[in-house]
Amino acid sequence: MIKYPTGQGNKNKIENQEATNFGRRGMSLEKMINLSNKHYLKYGVAVVHKKPTPVQIVKVDYPNRSHARITEAYFRQPSTTDYNGVYKGYYLDFEAKETTRATYLPLDNFHEHQIRHMEDCIKQKGICFVIVSFVKLNRFFMLPAELVIKYWNMKTKNGRKSIPLEIFIEKGFEFKPTNLPLVPYIDFVNKFINQEIS
Amino acid sequence: MIKYPTGQGNKNKIENQEATNFGRRGMSLEKMINLSNKHYLKYGVAVVHKKPTPVQIVKVDYPNRSHARITEAYFRQPSTTDYNGVYKGYYLDFEAKETTRATYLPLDNFHEHQIRHMEDCIKQKGICFVIVSFVKLNRFFMLPAELVIKYWNMKTKNGRKSIPLEIFIEKGFEFKPTNLPLVPYIDFVNKFINQEIS
Numbered sequence: 403m404i405k406y407p408t409g410q411g412n413k414n415k416i417e418n419q420e421a422t423n424f425g426r427r428g429m430s431l432e433k434m435i436n437l438s439n440k441h442y443l444k445y446g447v448a449v450v451h452k453k454p455t456p457v458q459i460v461k462v463d464y465p466n467r468s469h470a471r472i473t474e475a476y477f478r479q480p481s482t483t484d485y486n487g488v489y490k491g492y493y494l495d496f497e498a499k500e501t502t503r504a505t506y507l508p509l510d511n512f513h514e515h516q517i518r519h520m521e522d523c524i525k526q527k528g529i530c531f532v533i534v535s536f537v538k539l540n541r542f543f544m545l546p547a548e549l550v551i552k553y554w555n556m557k558t559k560n561g562r563k564s565i566p567l568e569i570f571i572e573k574g575f576e577f578k579p580t581n582l583p584l585v586p587y588i589d590f591v592n593k594f595i596n597q598e599i600s
Numbered sequence: 601m602i603k604y605p606t607g608q609g610n611k612n613k614i615e616n617q618e619a620t621n622f623g624r625r626g627m628s629l630e631k632m633i634n635l636s637n638k639h640y641l642k643y644g645v646a647v648v649h650k651k652p653t654p655v656q657i658v659k660v661d662y663p664n665r666s667h668a669r670i671t672e673a674y675f676r677q678p679s680t681t682d683y684n685g686v687y688k689g690y691y692l693d694f695e696a697k698e699t700t701r702a703t704y705l706p707l708d709n710f711h712e713h714q715i716r717h718m719e720d721c722i723k724q725k726g727i728c729f730v731i732v733s734f735v736k737l738n739r740f741f742m743l744p745a746e747l748v749i750k751y752w753n754m755k756t757k758n759g760r761k762s763i764p765l766e767i768f769i770e771k772g773f774e775f776k777p778t779n780l781p782l783v784p785y786i787d788f789v790n791k792f793i794n795q796e797i798s
Contacts (some may be wrong), residue, residue, distance in 0.1 A: 454651060454654035455669065472670065473646070474669065488724040528647070
């Protein structure tokens with residue numbers, strides 16, 4: 403039986419208070435999404451989790467029977483996007499990206515694997531999208547994965563290196579992380595289902 | 601830019617050959633499922649991945665700029681099941697368990713977290729189930745998560761400690777891992793969708 407570190411419960415409580423009382427000051431997009439996942443889960447809206455970072459474990463020490471300590475491990479390349487889950491029977495799958503660029507999102511924020519994964523999920527009728535934070539502009543968007551794939555394929559064909567901000571403004575869903583959930587991705591999903599975004 | 605270990609491609613090729621040429625001799629249930637996920641992905645049937653093992657990373661060394669080495673980390677308790685994905689618009693979610701018991705599956709194979717996660721997914725109309733290998737009997741079953749939850753709740757109420765083998769025989773879907781995919785969970789899912797299993 404492995405003993406896990408304790409205190410997670412308290413940490414979560416503090417994080418929720420932070421989000422409620424002080425807004426999202428200095429909070430990473432990942433943290434904002436994790437809090438939003440918790441919010442949706444708590445209120446029975448959707449079940450979405452971040453996948454753990456894939457790690458190749460090489461060496462584990464057992465100082466005592468109940469406690470394992472990993473002493474050598476390496477990061478592995480993720481074969482999928484970071485987030486997936488279920489909402490009213492719909493499969494959701496998304497990736498989050500932050501950029502310091504002011505007028506475009508560089509395509510090298512994505513791995514080939516992630517693009518192929520989004521393609522595969524769309525073929526199986528999953529709802530796939532990306533959540534992008536333009537840090538310097540303080541602007542936040544969701545964009546259907548179909549558009550990311552389209553621009554990615556232009557990269558191979560004609561060397562395109564980015565998705566322009568205008569595409570996010572014209573085709574995406576802009577949100578302001580001012581209320582809970584900070585990242586209201588279910589609003590985007592509802593619009594996508596109702597074909598208000600495509 | 602992080603460099604990841606190479607050679608994964610070759611390893612996969614060898615594993616596929618193993619599965620094809622030599623059957624599943626000595627193969628763990630996890631490995632069998634991972635090969636089945638690859639098979640379904642390759643033929644465009646479904647997109648299901650095992651989630652990485654959750655690890656809390658404490659210390660990382662950078663011997664050079666492109667190579668990160670984790671030197672202290674700990675296993676964390678998973679907050680969900682191990683596998684999820686999408687099939688024809690359906691959200692799939694499952695957990696795999698091996699037992700050496702011959703007449704029952706002990707309920708302590710599950711964490712409270714996993715049971716709650718399966719409940720949450722079912723509420724969102726996900727298709728949730730468990731895949732169980734009775735190692736000594738060389739018998740394999742899939743069982744709807746609803747039944748696992750039912751038995752788990754009897755644990756709290758009247759101290760029940762296991763799910764009898766008979767329940768798997770009567771209510772589950774038995775399979776023999778003789779063809780590819782070794783673990784034909786999509787057959788089970790189709791029966792579940794068509795309400796031949798409930």
